[in-house]
Amino acid sequence: MNGPARHHAGRATRPPGREVQAAAWLLRHPGFALVPLLGLGLAATLGPLGAGLTVAAAVAAVLVWWRVHPATFDRFAAPRLRSSWRRWTVYRGRRWAQLMSDTGLTREHRHTGDQLVPRVLRVRSSSPSIDTVYVRMVRGQDVAYWQEKASVLWEALIAHRVAITRHRPGVVAIVIEWELPFTRTIPAPDIPETVDDVDLRALEIGDNEHGQPFTASVVDGHRLVAGCTGSGKGSVLWGTLRSLGPCLRDGVARVWMVDLKGGVETEQGAPLFHRYATTMGEALELLTEFRDAMRDRQDWMRDNNIRRCTPSVETPVELLVIDEMAMLTAYGDRAAVRDALRLLAEIMTQGRASLFTVQGYLQEPSKDVLDVRELFTQRICLAVTAASHVDMVLGEGARERGALADEIPGDDRHAGVGFVIDHGSRLPVRFRAAFVTDDDIAELVQRCAPRDAQVIELTGDRGAA
Numbered sequence: 174m175n176g177p178a179r180h181h182a183g184r185a186t187r188p189p190g191r192e193v194q195a196a197a198w199l200l201r202h203p204g205f206a207l208v209p210l211l212g213l214g215l216a217a218t219l220g221p222l223g224a225g226l227t228v229a230a231a232v233a234a235v236l237v238w239w240r241v242h243p244a245t246f247d248r249f250a251a252p253r254l255r256s257s258w259r260r261w262t263v264y265r266g267r268r269w270a271q272l273m274s275d276t277g278l279t280r281e282h283r284h285t286g287d288q289l290v291p292r293v294l295r296v297r298s299s300s301p302s303i304d305t306v307y308v309r310m311v312r313g314q315d316v317a318y319w320q321e322k323a324s325v326l327w328e329a330l331i332a333h334r335v336a337i338t339r340h341r342p343g344v345v346a347i348v349i350e351w352e353l354p355f356t357r358t359i360p361a362p363d364i365p366e367t368v369d370d371v372d373l374r375a376l377e378i379g380d381n382e383h384g385q386p387f388t389a390s391v392v393d394g395h396r397l398v399a400g401c402t403g404s405g406k407g408s409v410l411w412g413t414l415r416s417l418g419p420c421l422r423d424g425v426a427r428v429w430m431v432d433l434k435g436g437v438e439t440e441q442g443a444p445l446f447h448r449y450a451t452t453m454g455e456a457l458e459l460l461t462e463f464r465d466a467m468r469d470r471q472d473w474m475r476d477n478n479i480r481r482c483t484p485s486v487e488t489p490v491e492l493l494v495i496d497e498m499a500m501l502t503a504y505g506d507r508a509a510v511r512d513a514l515r516l517l518a519e520i521m522t523q524g525r526a527s528l529f530t531v532q533g534y535l536q537e538p539s540k541d542v543l544d545v546r547e548l549f550t551q552r553i554c555l556a557v558t559a560a561s562h563v564d565m566v567l568g569e570g571a572r573e574r575g576a577l578a579d580e581i582p583g584d585d586r587h588a589g590v591g592f593v594i595d596h597g598s599r600l601p602v603r604f605r606a607a608f609v610t611d612d613d614i615a616e617l618v619q620r621c622a623p624r625d626a627q628v629i630e631l632t633g634d635r636g637a638a
């Protein structure tokens with residue numbers, strides 16, 4: 174009856190031999206065997222000089238790519254190279270074991286007394302300042318246990334923020350934000366002088382964490398912006414309109430504004446709008462008019478055999494902006510909400526080629542918004558109040574890949590900070606919207622209000638129709 178070996182037949186009381194451990198390690202990290210083998214293979218076929226030249230040429234090609242085309246390099250090559258680099262410099266061997274031990278995340282084997290260290294399975298470095306480390310927990314731990322230790326881990330790593338989620342049974346994903354790359358408030362984008370200075374596919378609304386302009390299109394689809402109160406949605410909205418300024422002035426783009434918060438925040442910009450609605454009744458009228466205008470343009474395109482419109486005074490970009498979208502799609506009278514959702518779905522599925530696009534701003538993503546979520550091709554998540562909101566807005570797995578939007582503190586240092594998913598790499602990219610003040614809005618109105626504006630009067634009953 175004595176001794177663990179008799180209690181647990183088949184379970185060893187001593188670890189496997191070192192050679193077995195080494196073979197298992199190599200199987201888990203095939204690159205370590207394959208790279209030297211490839212080197213030897215090259216040397217055998219091309220000779221040492223040929224092999225050296227081939228490797229040098231490969232390194233040179235990567236360097237040339239890095240220098241010549243930073244945008245594609247940062248998008249495709251950098252995350253992979255960075256992930257490998259971090260894996261073997263930060264989350265490796267003894268250093269990792271020490272970190273786990275110091276933070277109380279190791280366990281002693283009951284029988285052998287060995288330290289069991291959670292194993293790093295994979296590192297994904299989506300940006301220079303965000304890593305996701307996938308770790309197999311040791312037996313007896315669960316995700317709640319790890320989450321309890323998150324703050325200890327955070328302090329030990331000297332990181333900006335750490336969040337832990339369950340990836341799959343036995344495996345946790347640790348998202349580590351190393352630093353906040355935005356140290357200052359970014360001033361509002363300049364209003365371009367002329368329509369020719371405006372790139373409708375890349376309107377500047379802030380900076381991304383790579384230090385490049387954060388841009389957004391108003392012609393390639395629809396945009397959803399989610400963020401809790403005070404997160405900086407206003408900056409994204411007004412930043413877009415500032416970058417679009419001359420197009421509004423000259424009638425190459427027109428804004429149809431729906432603000433069911435009574436127009437408090439958008440009233441200042443009313444002279445810029447082609448149509449303006451602040452009650453549910455007005456909003457439905459506006460949506461219907463927008464939809465009908467879209468149908469008319471589609472008919473015109475069909476008659477003239479045009480597959481895609483070019484923005485011009487004759488065929489302007491028609492931009493439907495909905496501030497606090499949930500008031501339209503979730504909280505209003507049920508029949509009105511149903512009508513609004515039906516009109517929106519029609520506009521969003523058909524509007525793109527005829528230049529009818531939608532931008533929805535939202536405080537709290539709800540189930541009703543999810544019905545049309547997939548129709549938004551660009552989704553932006555500023556600070557939100559719940560972890561589940563991040564995936565609701567950006568798509569499943571976004572938070573685990575690094576989009577910790579629910580962890581963005583609600584203070585002025587972080588206002589305007591958010592995440593988007595890069596279309597090419599599918600990785601989250603952090604950005605900060607430029608701050609558009611009331612004076613910046615006033616300047617925009619003064620310089621860019623359209624000459625032939627026919628704004629709906631701000632009268633009538635307010636609230637739900």
Ligand SMILES: Nc1ncnc2c1ncn2[C@@H]1O[C@H](COP(=O)(O)OP(=O)(O)OP(=O)(O)O)[C@@H](O)[C@H]1O
Pocket residue numbers: 358359400401402403404405406407408438536585588589590605606607608609
């Ligand atoms: N891009 C930014 N950079 C720095 N600070 C900002 C930025 N955007 C907003 N702020 C600060 O955050 C405050 C709240 O911003 P804003 O009103 O745009 O938030 P919001 O998301 O529109 O909130 P609500 O949904 O309540 O209207 C601003 O008064 C300003 O102090």
